[in-house]
Amino acid sequence: MNNDHEKENAAIASLDYVTHDCILGVGTGSTVNYLIENLDRVKHKIKSVVSSSVDSTRRLQSAGFIVEELSTVGKPDLYIDGADEVDSSHNLIKGGGGAHTREKIVASASNEFVCIVDDSKLVTRLGAFPLPVKVIPESRSLVARKIVSMGGTPIYRAGFVTDQGNHILDIQDLDISNPEAVEVLLNNIPGVVDNGIFAFNKPKTVLVSK
Ligand code: 5RP
Numbered sequence: 001m002n003n004d005h006e007k008e009n010a011a012i013a014s015l016d017y018v019t020h021d022c023i024l025g026v027g028t029g030s031t032v033n034y035l036i037e038n039l040d041r042v043k044h045k046i047k048s049v050v051s052s053s054v055d056s057t058r059r060l061q062s063a064g065f066i067v068e069e070l071s072t073v074g075k076p077d078l079y080i081d082g083a084d085e086v087d088s089s090h091n092l093i094k095g096g097g098g099a100h101t102r103e104k105i106v107a108s109a110s111n112e113f114v115c116i117v118d119d120s121k122l123v124t125r126l127g128a129f130p131l132p133v134k135v136i137p138e139s140r141s142l143v144a145r146k147i148v149s150m151g152g153t154p155i156y157r158a159g160f161v162t163d164q165g166n167h168i169l170d171i172q173d174l175d176i177s178n179p180e181a182v183e184v185l186l187n188n189i190p191g192v193v194d195n196g197i198f199a200f201n202k203p204k205t206v207l208v209s210k
Contacts, residue, residue: 006118010209011035014080018042025106027081028053028099053099054163079110084129091179095132095196107201115203130170132196139191146189
């Protein structure tokens with residue numbers, strides 16, 4: 001299914017949330033790429049830009065933006081990002097692009113998080129999309145065994161290395177009926193850097209395009 005038009009519509013709708021003198025946090029992924037392509041429309045309102053990945057930084061720079069470090073700008077006013085799944089309480093699964101650690105950091109640091117998705121991302125319960133868990137390479141098999149003991153089926157994302165040099169296990173069959181509990185439980189496994197559940201850093205606003 002090609003949802004490019006819907007992704008672009010959601011991205012364009014989010015431009016309304018950019019206010020004057022905005023410090024903007026920018027997520028990662030194909031929906032956000034449409035945001036970056038259209039960001040020129042509100043450039044006059046943007047004070048500075050913070051990125052969540054090497055790929056988004058490169059795209060932002062190509063579009064003429066100077067990308068600053070989160071530590072330098074402090075608190076972004078707004079964070080805009082996509083998602084792989086969104087439930088009715090705005091809990092998310094993210095990390096299809098493997099950038100969820102930095103995404104969660106910028107989301108957490110920001111005053112407001114607006115999520116942009118097409119309606120194929122809406123779910124009643126999280127978990128059909130394999131949940132990305134980022135691990136330091138040495139811990140991969142330990143983490144995989146712990147996840148199996150929790151009822152999950154971990155699949156190693158072969159050949160993929162994150163911006164920070166870590167690996168990803170994509171987890172199927174896990175019961176995510178309590179997203180907050182699962183987010184905490186997974187992050188307590190030694191060697192897990194972060195997992196793709198956004199239950200503690202979820203968006204106030206989800207813009208859905210059909
Ligand atoms: C990257 C992400 C993306 O937001 C998520 O994968 C959605 O991507 P897309 O907009 O390409 O469907 O979490 O780590």
